[in-house]
Amino acid sequence: MAKKTEGRLVNRAELAEILGISLPTVNAWVKDKMPVVRPGTRGTEWQFDTAAVIQWREERAKHAADGKLNDLEAIEKETALVKLERERLKFAKEAELVVPLDQLERRLSVVFAEVRTSLRNIPKRTASLLVGETDERIFTKTLLEEIDRTLTALSEFNTNALDENLDADQPNGAE
Incomplete structure (x- = not known):
């Protein structure tokens, strides 16, 4: 049974044109688990539901925005590591190890x-x-x-x- 589509069914080139992206970007998104209605094979074009693809992109953007809080935590961790490394270097200098x-x-x-x-x-x-x-x-x-x-x-x-x-x-x- 075929999936119900909410958007327009398009091939790779049409999807690239609609979203203003290149074909290599479409290929990369497919590898990143972008929804596909039908994978392409020899003689059969790829098929994408534009609504599903747009929803997938929105979810990824939302996830990336949520990840910015994690990025702040990562920056704080990195700052703490830099401070620790400075202390280690200071100790190494005082101990004449460097x-x-x-x-x-x-x-x-x-x-x-x-x-x-x-x-x-x-x-x-x-x-x-x-x-x-x-x-x-x-x-x-x-x-x-x-x-x-x-x-x-x-x-x-x-x-x-x-x-x-x-x-x-x-x-x-x-x-």
């Missing part, structure tokens, strides 16, 4: 400069050891030992001592 970005950048620039200098000095430190050497294995072994020495020295590099020196370089009031 480092200000500018301080980290200063430390990294000094460390990278040290890495660059150390790596660029490898040829100077190995040249006298490798002069006249023709054995590739000795070349490789010597260079790897020097690289390992350099990396070990860099791993022991004390970045904590940098803080006082770097902070002293900052203008008054800067951190």
Whole structure:
């Protein structure tokens, strides 16, 4: 038995034209459970009851308006979460669990400069050891030992001592 219609029966294109929407919007609404009198198949057009579709849209709009109260609650929850996160960050700073970005950048620039200098000095430190050497294995072994020495020295590099020196370089009031 066919459903009783209160509005006009229309196909997808007519519905789109009546409501001033695009065909992709009609398709999206169908996926969102918009009422359909008859789904389209090969050779058969979709059929919609305009009154049922308009009522469905009104109910969705009403539900969305009711949801605005929920949106206020969501905003209040989000605000509370932001405040909590600020408190956590404040605690982390006081406990020195975090480092200000500018301080980290200063430390990294000094460390990278040290890495660059150390790596660029490898040829100077190995040249006298490798002069006249023709054995590739000795070349490789010597260079790897020097690289390992350099990396070990860099791993022991004390970045904590940098803080006082770097902070002293900052203008008054800067951190």
